[in-house]
Amino acid sequence: MTPDAAPRIVVVGSINVDYTAHVERLPAAGETVGGGTLVRIAGGKGANQAAAAARLGAAVRMIGAVGDDADGPWSRQQLQAAGVDISGVLDAEAPTGVALIGVDARGENQIIVCPGANWHIDLSGAALSADEAVITQLELPLETVTALAAxxxxxLAVNASPAQLLPPELVERTDLFIVNESEYALMPQLHHGRRVVVTYGAAGAALFTDGVETARAAGRKADVVSTVGAGDAFCAALVLALRRGFDDRSALEVACAVGAAAVEHEASQPPFEVLDAYLEKEGP
Known part of the structure; x- marks a missing residue:
């Protein structure tokens, strides 16, 4: 694949409406915190990754499900506005997925996901081809992800979030896993995976091949507004860079730059520039 090619990416994943409460600090267990500001934005790990990949320059189609409710058409419109092919987004007999998010003054967050229609994704008409890279996540039923892999x-790239026990056949089949530091610690079966990228927030990211670190990139300075969509932006940029033929270290570097840009925006689906614009922003 030539470096200037536009890879074809299919995102099979969740589509949510995010209700985000911005507060000075997040509540402890059983505590009520007042003074928040509520924002309704498009979200879902799958939709976030699809929107990011399209804005960064990939040809992207989304396979997912929304509810036959007011949030369904709105979620479709948000993806379409980002340049995503939404022909694979179907209506389900369940509410559109919702995420309830709290974000504090430092940009840290707490998230509760109500999957709704995301639990009803139908792969029967997906018609996936060998020249398409697929990105998926674990906000779908595990049996759906396993069937997709087969x-x-x-x-196939799997953003193994939220963390859970994975069947051996999925671990063996997946070309690339992407997890954060906490997820990696909770999923020891990935410690000897073929290719696993671990993100460390502001400290950057590393690639492990058969359990051995083979590439690393430093984090990028950013004025943090929200970290909610940063991991999804990183995933999209990383897969796009690798499919464009970037070497592992360069792919990690540009993905870290895109992730840093994401935290400076309150939206889970920020208005990114094309991927090459971030090659000039690799400095610490």
Missing amino acids: AHPGY
């Missing part, structure tokens, strides 16, 4: 003939 059916897709091409490159």
Whole structure:
């Protein structure tokens, strides 16, 4: 694949409406915190990754499900506005997924996800081809992700979030896992995975090949507004860079730059520039 090619990416994943409460500090267990500001934005790990990949320059189609409610058409419109092909987004007999998010003054967050229609994704009409890279996440039923892995003939990247026990056949099949530091600690089966990228927030990211670190990139300075969509932006940028032929270290570097840009915006689906714009922003 030539460095200036526009890879074809299919995101199979969650589509949510995010209700985000911005507060000075997040509540402890059983505590009520007042003075918040509520914002309604498009979200869902799958939708976030699809929107980011499209804005960064990939040809992206989304496979997912929304409810037959007011949030369904609105969620579709948000993806379409980002340049995503939404022909694979179906209506389900369940409410559109919702995420309830609290974000504090430092940009840290707490999230509760109500999956709704995301639990009803239908892969029967997906028609995946070998030249398409697929990105998926664990906000879907695990059996859906496992079936997807078995059916897709091409490159498969799994953002293994939220953390859970994975079947051996999924671990063996997946070309690339992407997790954060906490998820990596909770999923020891990935410690000897073929290719696993671990993100460390402001400290950057590392690639492990068969359990051995083979590439690393430093984090990027950013004025943090919200970290909610940063991991999703990182995933999209990383897969796009690798599919464009970047070497592992360069792919990690540009993905860290995109992730840093994401935390400076309150939206889970920020208005990114094309990927090459972030090659000039690799400095610490």
